[in-house]
Structures are given as structure tokens and as C-alpha cells.
Amino acid sequence: MAAYHPAKHVGDMLELLSRLDVDRCHVVGHDWGSGVAQGLAQFAAERVASLTLMSVGDSSVLLGPDSWQERQRMWHMTMFQFAGLAEEWLSRDDFANLRQMLAGHADRDEVLEPLRAPGALTASLNIYRAALPMEVQLGEPPARPPFAMPVMGVWSTGDPYLTERQMTALASRVPERWRYERVEDAGHWFQLDQPERVNELLLSFLKENG
Known part of the structure; x- marks a missing residue:
């Protein structure tokens, strides 16, 4: 089961960056990819120039004591x-x-x-x-450190699994350069529903932090 743990995926990403001889990169993750991207940004902040998190936001809200609405959806x-x-x-x-x-x-x-x-x-x-x-x-969510790089959170209004609250809560962990965007008329897989809108947001954010 250890091969499936997110920490293993973070290690895989670091190994890939090393093999490609990439010192820093802009990281984009959706759903589970958001969790892995957050892990990379926390444990190897010097390798992450910017972070874009789609759908999945703050795990302390998803699994916290006041997360009944989130747990119902999940x-x-x-x-x-x-x-x-x-x-x-x-x-x-x-x-x-x-x-x-x-x-x-x-x-x-x-x-x-x-x-x-x-x-x-x-x-x-x-x-x-x-x-x-x-x-x-069922346990207490672990404390999460702040992010040291610019972060954009993107959530879609038609997501049946994830609340907006768990995404906007990330603002408290980004001391500077937090950006939040909503994608209207799209479901959980909004990069498929509204690809032009998502590409527009990504290019804008990367230009700001390039």
C-alpha cells in the first residue's frame, strides 16, 4: 500500500525534476493532483515557482471538526x-x-x-x-504550514463533491500572492467542461509569476 501513498508521488515528482535537470517549475494539480502538488510545495518549496490548485483545497476543512457538509459530499x-x-x-x-x-x-x-x-x-x-x-x-487534521510561493485556487460552481469553502480557506495559508477564481457552468472536471476558461486563467497566473 505504501506505493500508493501521496508521499511516494511527491518523491516521484522530485525524481522526475532531477532527471530532467529542472530546478524550479510551476505546478498545477487537480483533485488528487492538488494534494500531491501541495505536498511538493510544502516539502520542497524551493523547487516550486507557483502553485495552481484545482477543486481540492484545504484538507483541514475537508477533514476538520466542522466539515459535515464536506463529508456529506465526499x-x-x-x-x-x-x-x-x-x-x-x-x-x-x-x-x-x-x-x-x-x-x-x-x-x-x-x-x-x-x-x-x-x-x-x-x-x-x-x-x-x-x-x-x-x-x-476520523482523526484531527494535521497542521499545515503556509505556502511560500504564489498560489491560485480554482473551484467550479457545479462541483458535486467539493464545497467552495474548502478552497477559499487556503487564503489563510498564503501570506502573500493568493488568487482565487471560480469557473461557472462547469462540474468537477471543469478543465474538460471549460477548457478555454481554464487555459485563460492558467496563462494569466503564469504570466503574473513567470
């Missing part, structure tokens, strides 16, 4: 912890339940097809199991 995070049961429920009736969960994904069928391979669905769920086991979901 009920699947708990369900995914039950090995075997989660796989059966998601794949039942030709992935009917997973299809419903991915109803807003523009490339849903393309995403689902690889999960038919033996072990693929379990491998996907192991990311949740390694990063958010029950003891983490």
Missing part, C-alpha cells in the same frame, strides 16, 4: 475504504454506480474501460485507501 471516500465491498458496488451491473458517479465527466466511457482489466479497479481505489484511511478521516 461520502464515497469512506465507502472506498471497504476492500471488496467497494469494488463489487462500483462494478455491479456493468459499472452502473460508477457510471452515475462519473455522470459529469466528458470522457466517462474512456475512463471506465481500463477499469475492466483484472486488478485495475482495486489499484485505483488503493490511492484512496493509502491516503485517507479511516484513522485519518
Whole structure:
């Protein structure tokens, strides 16, 4: 299970930067990628020129004592912890339940097809199991240090899984150069729903901090 932990992914990113001989870079992450990007920015701040976080924001709000609204939206995070049961429920009736969960994904069928391979669905769920086991979901969220680089948070108004509050809360961890943007008329995968708007925001932010 250690191979699926976010800390391993942060290590992979650092190794990639070293192999490419890249000292610093602009980092963009969506959903789980946002969590990994935050890990990189916290543990190797000198390597991150700017940070763009999409959909997923402050984990202390997602898992904190006042997070009932967030937990209601993220009920699947708990369900995914039950090995075997989660796989059966998601794949039942030709992935009917997973299809419903991915109803807003523009490339849903393309995403689902690889999960038919033996072990693929379990491998996907192991990311949740390694990063958010029950003891983490029910425990006190760890203290998070402030970010030392410019940060842009982007949230979409049609996201059924994540609240706006957990994104805007990041402002308290960015002493300087915090920017927040909302993408209207888009769901959780807003980079697919509104690609031109997302590209506009990214290019603007990178120009500010290039």
C-alpha cells in the first residue's frame, strides 16, 4: 500500500525534476493532483515557482471538526475504504454506480474501460485507501504550514463533491500572492467542461509569476 501513498508521488515528482535537470517549475494539480502538488510545495518549496490548485483545497476543512457538509459530499471516500465491498458496488451491473458517479465527466466511457482489466479497479481505489484511511478521516487534521510561493485556487460552481469553502480557506495559508477564481457552468472536471476558461486563467497566473 505504501506505493500508493501521496508521499511516494511527491518523491516521484522530485525524481522526475532531477532527471530532467529542472530546478524550479510551476505546478498545477487537480483533485488528487492538488494534494500531491501541495505536498511538493510544502516539502520542497524551493523547487516550486507557483502553485495552481484545482477543486481540492484545504484538507483541514475537508477533514476538520466542522466539515459535515464536506463529508456529506465526499461520502464515497469512506465507502472506498471497504476492500471488496467497494469494488463489487462500483462494478455491479456493468459499472452502473460508477457510471452515475462519473455522470459529469466528458470522457466517462474512456475512463471506465481500463477499469475492466483484472486488478485495475482495486489499484485505483488503493490511492484512496493509502491516503485517507479511516484513522485519518476520523482523526484531527494535521497542521499545515503556509505556502511560500504564489498560489491560485480554482473551484467550479457545479462541483458535486467539493464545497467552495474548502478552497477559499487556503487564503489563510498564503501570506502573500493568493488568487482565487471560480469557473461557472462547469462540474468537477471543469478543465474538460471549460477548457478555454481554464487555459485563460492558467496563462494569466503564469504570466503574473513567470
